[in-house]
Amino acid sequence: MRRPSRLLLVSCAFLTACSPGMFSGQVERSGQPDRVPLKAARTSPAGSPSPSSAAKELDLVSLPTGLTAGTDSPLYTAPKAKAHCDVPSIKSGSFTSMKKYMTAVSACLDRIWTSEFRAAKIYYSPPERKFIQRRVRDPKCGMMPAKGADGTYCGGTKTYYVLAARTALRPDAAPWASEVVAHEYGHHVQHMINILDYEESAAGVAPKSDADVLSRRVELQAECFAGVAISGMGGEMPSWWDYRSLYTGYALDGAWVRDHGKLSTQMRWLGRGYRSGKPEACDTWSVSKRDVT
Structure with missing residues (x-):
């Protein structure tokens, strides 16, 4: 998720280097998706992933392309996500402990999404x-993450980057850390099912207002996928109310709202995935524009 966390804004209020906007709870950032366009990163015409020759011998389904990649993805047939994972605590002022925490969350996400794709x-x-x-x-x-971002996904190398500022090295940063990792991981899930390819190609020929809607559908789906995965991790993760707190207490500028959606909409899609626990809850491509504001 590219927006700065409420935790960082609150922490920043005690630092002399904070900008005046942060003292008032306002965020001023350029609105850009937290993933790099595939055409800017890939070296071959085909940006979508493809199975190896060994994987092709398995009984795999064919993935749809275009708009149907989002509306009719086979991933929506996967069962409720579930995995038991041991996650360490975050120690105050320790980047090492934060890195271990994010690594453990990512390993759990590997288990969850590998199982969902297999199903x-x-x-x-x-x-x-x-x-x-x-x-x-x-x-x-x-340069990664994108300037002003907490995290960014690069489809060209299938890598996501998360920046842990000094002010985030606290035990109560667990909701922010796990959510931003799960969100960026969600963009990789979208990459693997052709959704990022569709969004890029469609946005490239669409008017700015329509391209913004496409961006919001991508970002809000990544939020929902994050909710699915976090719910599947069970008791090792912070409570739902801890995650809700990430979406209150500050405001986003217009550019962020245009391509990521309102904070209330982001929280609604995160909650939708969290309550359902299934990828089918995350179809942001079939709903009306008013559902992705």
Whole structure:
């Protein structure tokens, strides 16, 4: 998720380096999706993943392309996600403990989504992940995460990057850390089922207002996928009310709302996935525009 967390905004209020906007709870960021366009990252015309020759011998379904990649994905037939995972605690001021926490959450996400894809008979390979304290260069997507972002996914290298600021190195940052990791992982899920390819190609020829709607459908679906996975991790994760708190107490600027949706809408889709626990709850492509505001 590209927006800064409420935790970071609250923490920032005690630092002399904070901007005036952050003291008032306002966020000023350029509105850009938290994934790098595939055409800017890939080296071959085909950006969608494909199974290896060994995987092709398995009984895998064919993935739809275009709009039907979002409306009729075989992933929507997968059962309720579930996995028991041991997740360590985060220690105050310790990036090492934060990295271990995010790594454990990511490993649990590997188990959940590998199981979901297997149940739906879809080829799957987990993403790479980088947990860092300063931006780094991805070989295909450039500096990551995107400027001003907590996290960004690069489809070109199938890698997501999460930036853990010093102010986030606290035990009560677990809701933020697990949600941003699960959200960026959700973009990889979309990449594996051709949704990012469709959004990129459709947005490239659409008017700006329609492209913004497409972006919101992508981002809100990633929120919902995050809810599905977090719910599936069970008692190891923070409570739902802890996650709700990430969406209150500050405001997003207009650009962020246009391509990510309102905070209330983001929370609604996260909750929809969390309550259902199934990918089928996350079809943001069949609903009307008013459901992805």
